Amino acid sequence: MEANKQRAGDNSTQIQIGMIHSGLGYSDVKEICSDILRTEMEKYASKAYAEAEKRFDAFTDSVLQRLGAIDGKLLNRFEEPSVQMSFREATKEYIRSGNEFTGENLIDLLIERLSEDATSTTLSSVIDEAIQIVPKLTENTLSLLAMIVFSQLNFPCDRANFKQMLQKMTETVVKASESTPLDSAYLQQIGCCMGFRGLLSRRSVKTLLFNSYDLFYKKSVSLDMFNSVVQSHKIGDTHDFMFLISLFGHPEPDLMFRYISSRQVENAMQEIGKTHLKPVFDDLVSCAETMSQDEKEAYIYDLVPEWKEALVKLDNPHINSLNLNPVGCYLGIRKLSGILDYEIPLNLFYQ
Secondary structure (H helix, E strand, C coil): CHHHCCCCCCCEEEECCEEEECCCCHHHHHHHHHHHHHHHHCCCCHHHHHHHHHHHHHHHHHHHHHHHHHCHHHHHHHHCHHHHHHHHHHHHHHHHHCCHHHHHHHHHHHHHHHHCCCCCHHHHHHHHHHHHHHHHCCHHHHHHHHHHHHHHCCCCCEHHHHHHHHHHCHHHHHHHHCCCHHHHHHHHHCCCEEECCHHHCCCCHHHHHHHCCCCCCECCECHHHHHHHHHHCCCCCHHHHHHHHHCECCCCCCECECECCHHHHHHHHHHHCCHHHHHHHHHHHHHCCECCHHHHHHHHHHHCCCHHHHHHHHCCHHHHCEEECHHHHHHHHHHHHHHHCCCCCHHHCCC
16 A cells, blocks of 8 residues: 555645546646556566666657647546546556557557547447457457458448458458467457357358348349330439449449449438339349359459468357457457558447
């Protein structure tokens, strides 16, 4: 108890776990950093102190530089005790590990915690838990979380962008495929997911990939066939016709669906008041032949050959049994967003 005593200044409140400050500006954040250093350094012997101090300085400087570059007003969030606690935990974790990969992830998490609306208590709590978990993750286990998220999301993008996503995901898919049963058990132990075998198992990544995007695996529709469908429904409105033709890419010489799932098109119809065109869309979908399983695999593996072996390895009970909880999902989405350079909101996973 005596070791945690500190002098409380005019603008601070003393509690047993360390210093909590109020009324902060930029210089006050530096003071918080010093307070964290003093309380944490008590745990290190003199030989370890210099290295710990070096890591502390590097982490703190990076955080403050990022805050200044994004929005200096975020410093005001340090008035909140919960934010100060998050900062303290993130700093402690980096001091312990000194791992650059971990450090970058912790800084990103901390920035996200500061950027989050204070009223969003659930997401703030998820980020706080993630700060404690991310130092325990390896590249392979984090890649596995990202791969599971990728396989369970329905991306609202077109065919060309989805192909680019698959290419960007190649390195992650290969790393995830190297995960072992120990990795899966460890992810459950540290609180990223639960494991269910048998009827409660997820479908494999391969099964999800080849069955979740119906339009992506449709063959082309001839121009004659398109015109025949449009004429059979007596489409005379120019705007309706332009909407229907916009569902396809440029003729080459036939039409391929531009979008990758029927749900995307149906949502678009709902949003712009074109639901009366759904029967026309359904007929166009029926006109396009669906690829066989062999054709689907050839279509994917021609684009990303490395996926072939990786998907076989990922079709494994110890991976299919994993069901992500909110923290595991959040960490997987963060990793995935960085890989794809595509902002993915957490609520997309829970729709």
